[in-house]
Amino acid sequence: MLTNPTSDRVRSVRGLSRRGARRKSGAILVEGPQGVREVVRHAPQDLVDLYVTEAATERHRDIVDGARSAGRFVHEVTDEVLRAMCDAEHPQGMAAVVSWRPAAIDDVLDASPGTLIFLTNVRDPGNLGTVIRGADAAGADAVLVSSDSVDVTSPKVVRSTAGSLFHLPVVTGLDVEDTLDRLRAAGVRTYAADGTGERTVDEVDRRSPHAWIMGNEAWGLPTERRRRCDETVRVPIYGHAESLNLAMAATLCLYASTRG
Known part of the structure; x- marks a missing residue:
């Protein structure tokens, strides 16, 4: 059992x-049983180390x-050690170091996708993670993320995906204008x-291959970027709400795609 919260191993995990x-190691930290379970189920080959308390075991x-069946390293730790490792205030007894790399835009386009979502200048980690989760639930083919958006591998984003980060391709670091041209x-x-x-x-036509282009939480998409798209569309609002949260609007767009 690991009991020293100031050990080199603990500092190394916390460093993620x-x-x-994260960039140097090619690894991310997945905190909590929900996210770790999805790694074990869908990407066991990428699980480097699992850290778990006795109670969580x-x-x-x-x-x-x-x-263990996948031949991965499992380390029992104290609650104090796990708290020292994690970004989350309450890691729920479990955390994992996982190898992760973004998907390639070429591979996504070569697969003839039907539905994509492209997040541009999204700054809130919870929004980004929730959109990835919504895209997974709605059966989207991939999530595209611009270089001016929050880092997909940050612990807060990873937690908010609830494991969906390991279910579908996520492409990061994209130039917005170049990507719009490539999609077209x-x-x-x-x-x-x-x-x-x-x-x-x-x-609008949702039977043909299409991508929903989302802008910043506060100011949306600049006029010049909207003009580069094939069409500007809106989520209808029937009550008196001034607008919708980015993640909510993105999920409604994605579910519109399922209705064809």
Whole structure:
């Protein structure tokens, strides 16, 4: 059992809360049983180390047994050590170091995607993670993230995906204008999601390959970026709400795609 919260190993794991350490190591920190379970189920080959308290070992035997069956390293730790390792205030008895690398835009486009979502200048970690989760639930083919958005591998984003980060391709570091051009060249229609749209998300062609283009939480998509898209569309608001939260609007767009 690991009992020293100031050990080199603990400091190394804690260091994954920093972007530079994640880039250098090619690893991320997944905190809590929900996210770790999805790693064990869907990407066991990428699980480097699992750290778990005695109580969590008993509570989540399926996760621990699955990790061991996959030949992964499982380390029992004290509650104090786990808290020292994690970014989350309450890591729920479990954390994992996981190898992760973004998908490539070429691979996504070569697979002839039907539905994509492109997040541009999204700054809130919870919003970004929730959109990835919504894209997974709605069966999107991939999530595209611009270089001016929050880091997908940050612990807060990873937690808010609830494991969906390991279910579908996520492409990061994209230049917005270049990506819009590439989508168009690949035959993917681009729909800028904005309240100024004349047509609603239910009134545009969603049977053909398409991508929903989302802007910043506060100011949305700049005019010049909307003009580069095939059409600006809106999520209809029937009550008196001034607008919708970014993650909510993105999820509604994605579910509109499921209605074809």
